[in-house]
Amino acid sequence: MTASSTENSVDSSVSSFSKLAPLEAVLFDVDGTLCDSDPLHYYAFRETLQEIGFNGGVPIEEQFFIENISGKHNEDIAKVLFPDDHQRGLKFMDDKETMYRRLAKEQLPPVNGLYKVKKWVEDRGLKRAAVTNAPRENAELMISLLGLSDFFDALILGSECERAKPFPDPYLKALELLKVSKDHTFIFEDSVSGIKAGVAAGMPVVGLTTRNPEHLLMEAKPALLAKDYEDPKLWAALEEIDRKSGAATTA
Template structure:
């Protein structure tokens, strides 16, 4: 299934109970497993100011959400530095990721309720994968810090697919690797590009409002939104799914 990169996917009102019997759960990483967006924002703000971006005025949170959050680094490089040589722009992102990893190693925390959901998934013997636009060193570091290296059976990177999110390719690859059906799989995401990718791949996406405004996420077409994994809306939906 091919969806143009900026194309708004058709909104679907998915019910999680329609995925019964559940086979697999797919997770984004940044902002979904951990509240990492503040660390990414800090790194971008500091490094962009150092090079005099935006006239030396620090970029704000709205700029970060609109131009950076959830996007693949190659797309961010082209968007932020259209007049730069691409390799120079890409190197800026490499340096920024090194700064992020330093911050993450000191400050990264799981989204509240993550381990409760982890136990729910393990107790039911469900398959699981992490599906991310993050570079592999970032993804593996975050997953390791969170103690989830043995939890995930696969880690799929946007850069290792033909197209990264918001295209559906990474989520379709996850289905293939886990050998599961889109009709029995759910996704957790926190960004517009990630929700679009999941919806385009034909699965219900539960959106987390950890870093992006609700009204922006709703436009991408999630099944519903939650604050974190302790949200009663999530557990009511999982309980309903369990009874099917």
């Protein structure tokens, strides 16, 4: 992609966000979006699978984790890892999550710029929800460790919807609970599964390239890709929303 085509793509993304004004709400995924948790999940999966002799005892590689595990709901992961013994898969997932929570309590780094965008959302009085495929115990732990328990108006779990991500159900439920319009709401996500869910729910999605490769995320059609919450491309889009909202207010 040439420099000029990249600039045009960024301009187009910024323009798509300006249509959201006046903004009503912002929705956030949790794992990899609020916190850089994928390395902890990868470690927990690798160690727990090796303990039970998965793949002949050979540790899984990060590429396997990205392609088969990252962003997916635990029920689906269990089916992928143990296609012939679903109950064993579910038991394994419980053991893995126990290890993950222990690791998270020791170290759970926020995504760069998280508290800057948190302040932006709060200063504008926007509604906000966390929407995740993680188990409730994991999600509540991460949100608490990050100091965000009082920030979110709602927590929506894929397991408590008819279908989890990549289906749109969790994001549609968030709109319903917050009583906001999809035309005035956008989403932060970091996985292919999550971006697909947001797009299917009819909202623009900011895809964060926390850990997942850009080319994979782009296939899910995010409105904008950003390195993290400090990315100038993201702030150009947010400033455009502000500008349009101001114009709408004074019109």
